[in-house]
Amino acid sequence: MALDTSADTPIPVAKVSQLIGGWISRLGAVWVEGQITQLSRRPGAGVVFLTLRDPSEDVSLSVTCYRAVFEPVAELVTEGSRIVVHAKPEWYGPRGTLSLRAAEIRLVGLGDLLARLELLKRTLGAEGLFAAERKKPLPFLPQCIGLVTGRASAAERDVLQNARRRWPAVRFEVRNVPVQGVHAVPEVIAAVKELDDHPDVDVIIVARGGGSVEDLLPFSDEQLVRAVAAARTPVVSAIGHEPDQPLLDYVADLRASTPTDAAKRVVPDVREELARVHGLRDRARYGVQARLDRETTGLASVRSRPVLAAPYRMVDERAAELGALLERSRRTLDHRLARAASELEHTLARVVALSPAATLQRGYAVLQREDGVVVRDPAQVTPGERLRARVAEGGFAVTVDAVTVDQD
Structure with a gap:
């Protein structure tokens, strides 16, 4: 206006x-x-x-x-x-x-598509579908592998050839499905569920070659992601090349960079395993031999010790010590006996020298009364009393004729 x-x-x-x-x-x-x-x-x-x-x-x-x-x-x-x-x-x-x-x-354009995928990725991640703790470990040696891929595709050829080259006895249950277009998602989901219910399948590989973001869109579909998350069998995602990361890579139990890499990650190489077995066997043999050599050396060292090399040596040393002690005891006892005998002789000589018998040998005599009392004083006897005289060689009886007292 x-x-x-x-x-x-x-x-x-x-x-x-x-x-x-x-x-x-x-x-x-x-x-x-x-x-x-x-x-x-x-x-x-x-x-x-x-x-x-x-x-x-x-x-x-x-x-x-x-x-x-x-x-x-x-x-x-x-x-x-x-x-x-x-x-x-x-x-x-x-x-x-x-x-x-x-x-x-x-x-x-593409930015809007990536934004919607990013939003879906956040939503599914918040639900825990990408959590590491829910991922299942792959079997070491799968007997049968389920493969979901395009018909006569390079991805199928890469997986089959590389897997059989690594382990010729491996078996496959292959399900060929469209890997792009409107029918891709329902058929991939149906193949995954069928292989998940198969009693012989140990692991499932979903493989596709490289392509544009639009070509790989079916493998970022929410229904497919939820179907893989609900699978009881471990699932390996091998979609595109290294830079390609559809949402299937995040929910799968293992993400392989290429279909060839998936075959290598799922199937062990028989040559590598044999080489590893031989290496482990050689290491075990070397370990046992080293242990035996170490124990043998230790045993030889123990046996070379004097206590085992000459077990009687200690006994002989103790016997020699005992003999020396006995000889020493004998010499000490002989010395003490000899010294005691010498002392006894000296004591006997002194005793003999001080004995009354020695005095009697010089001509002295001991007078005793009939009651055995030795007469030391003339006052002890009376004239006519009979006494006994003891000399060196015996004795005889005497009669007191007179008593004489010395006057000092």
């Missing part, structure tokens, strides 16, 4: 801003495509600010969105990315600026 204004009757700036805001607020949401030239994500802030530019016209618009709107594409969007936003124009009256309030953000 045109306003009736003039130089004499102008309207305030606030009124103009209010009118512009009212007109813009009546505009509906639109889909806008552009290139991000500036991206501002402050930590903790609930709003993300972008500048969207049209490279062909060199025109830019400010875009704001809540963090919940931006999070699904946060890891895929950088400055320079082309995006499509579903936004509603907004007018900020105090500053008189126009911006777009985004309600949805999508990447252009």
